[in-house]
Amino acid sequence: MKICDYLKSGNFSLSYEFFPPKDVKGRKQLTETIEELIIYKPSFVSVTYGAGGTTRERTLNTVKEIKEKFNLTVMPHLTCVAHDREEILDILETYKGLGIENILALRGDRPKDNPKKGFCRYAVDLVRLIKETYGDTFCVGVACYPEGHQEAPSLEEDILHLKEKIDAGGQFAITQMFFRNEDFFRFKELLAKKGIDVPILIGVMPITNFKQIKKFAQLCGATIPLDLAKKLSEVQDKPEEVYKIGIEYAISQCEELLDYGVDGFHFYTLNRPDATKEVIEALRDKIFSLRKV
Ligand SMILES: Cc1cc2nc3c(=O)[nH]c(=O)nc-3n(C[C@H](O)[C@H](O)[C@H](O)COP(=O)(O)OP(=O)(O)OC[C@H]3O[C@@H](n4cnc5c(N)ncnc54)[C@H](O)[C@@H]3O)c2cc1C
Numbered sequence: 001m002k003i004c005d006y007l008k009s010g011n012f013s014l015s016y017e018f019f020p021p022k023d024v025k026g027r028k029q030l031t032e033t034i035e036e037l038i039i040y041k042p043s044f045v046s047v048t049y050g051a052g053g054t055t056r057e058r059t060l061n062t063v064k065e066i067k068e069k070f071n072l073t074v075m076p077h078l079t080c081v082a083h084d085r086e087e088i089l090d091i092l093e094t095y096k097g098l099g100i101e102n103i104l105a106l107r108g109d110r111p112k113d114n115p116k117k118g119f120c121r122y123a124v125d126l127v128r129l130i131k132e133t134y135g136d137t138f139c140v141g142v143a144c145y146p147e148g149h150q151e152a153p154s155l156e157e158d159i160l161h162l163k164e165k166i167d168a169g170g171q172f173a174i175t176q177m178f179f180r181n182e183d184f185f186r187f188k189e190l191l192a193k194k195g196i197d198v199p200i201l202i203g204v205m206p207i208t209n210f211k212q213i214k215k216f217a218q219l220c221g222a223t224i225p226l227d228l229a230k231k232l233s234e235v236q237d238k239p240e241e242v243y244k245i246g247i248e249y250a251i252s253q254c255e256e257l258l259d260y261g262v263d264g265f266h267f268y269t270l271n272r273p274d275a276t277k278e279v280i281e282a283l284r285d286k287i288f289s290l291r292k293v
Pocket residue numbers: 047048049050051077078079105106107108109121122123124142143144149150151152157158159161165174175176177203
């Protein structure tokens with residue numbers, strides 16, 4: 001199923017993001033996670049891709065396995081940094097052969113140990129390449145940043161580049177994690193001013209570990225609100241307390257987003273089911289009243 005067709009019919013989207021496991025233990029963990037989360041009938045699941053092609057085989061195998069085993073709509077992420085044109089087309093051809101209909105087109109961040117210059121400078125070049133080569137074979141999603149991407153001189157400029165990705169054929173966007181809904185509301189206003197009206201799926205990252213989230217947030221430029229950071233730091237040596245605060249925060253953040261009227265939730269699961277499950281369960285009635293399938 002093409003995600004853009006599903007979204008076009010006004011359906012609320014529920015999706016999960018996984019990373020490709022490294023070993024047998026990781027594969028077992030991922031299988032168990034999907035088994036737990038599949039009961040909520042995800043619209044699709046996605047599998048990340050190591051920038052520079054570090055997970056090329058693993059991403060492909062994970063996509064294949066999930067599709068075959070669970071019959072879910074699977075969207076591979078594809079980062080173009082450090083890949084030449086032929087490599088990208090080779091990967092896309094393989095996905096086409098597997099019946100994959102959706103791709104998340106990303107630039108990625110160049111790994112420090114891989115100086116290879118890729119065919120694409122920005123994600124927009126990848127979107128163009130996919131659309132020019134494959135037309136509507138793939139529904140193409142792109143990334144967006146409610147607080148602005150770290151490299152962008154301003155949020156406004158970042159949104160102009162998001163518009164380029166949409167104009168080139170991006171059909172929906174998934175947000176980077178964010179913890180202040182006001183950032184998202186302001187982002188939506190700016191998108192409307194620029195005439196960007198594709199569905200925007202909210203990337204939800206329930207906080208389950210303070211050290212880990214501080215690292216992630218720093219890497220991707222997401223702000224953890226001061227009062228939340230303070231609460232978490234006070235209990236940082238008590239994992240259950242951190243988890244409780246993190247889940248409660250995610251539930252109230254998602255509830256406000258549902259009331260505002262968003263197009264869907266894309267859970268960054270980190271290949272674990274519990275946090276995602278708790279947030280969905282707490283908002284089950286609201287979420288499922290918005291879903292037609
Ligand atoms: C939902 C989601 C999933 C992700 N999945 C992965 C993954 O699987 N693997 C991975 O490695 N990373 C992943 N990332 C991280 C992503 O690769 C990084 O954030 C990366 O730095 C930017 O990728 P992009 O596709 O947004 O790039 P782009 O859209 O190319 O933007 C990158 C920067 O360049 C600027 N820019 C764009 N076009 C131009 C232009 N023409 N001129 C000047 N500046 C320009 C933008 O404003 C921005 O600052 C994901 C991010 C999100 C939000």
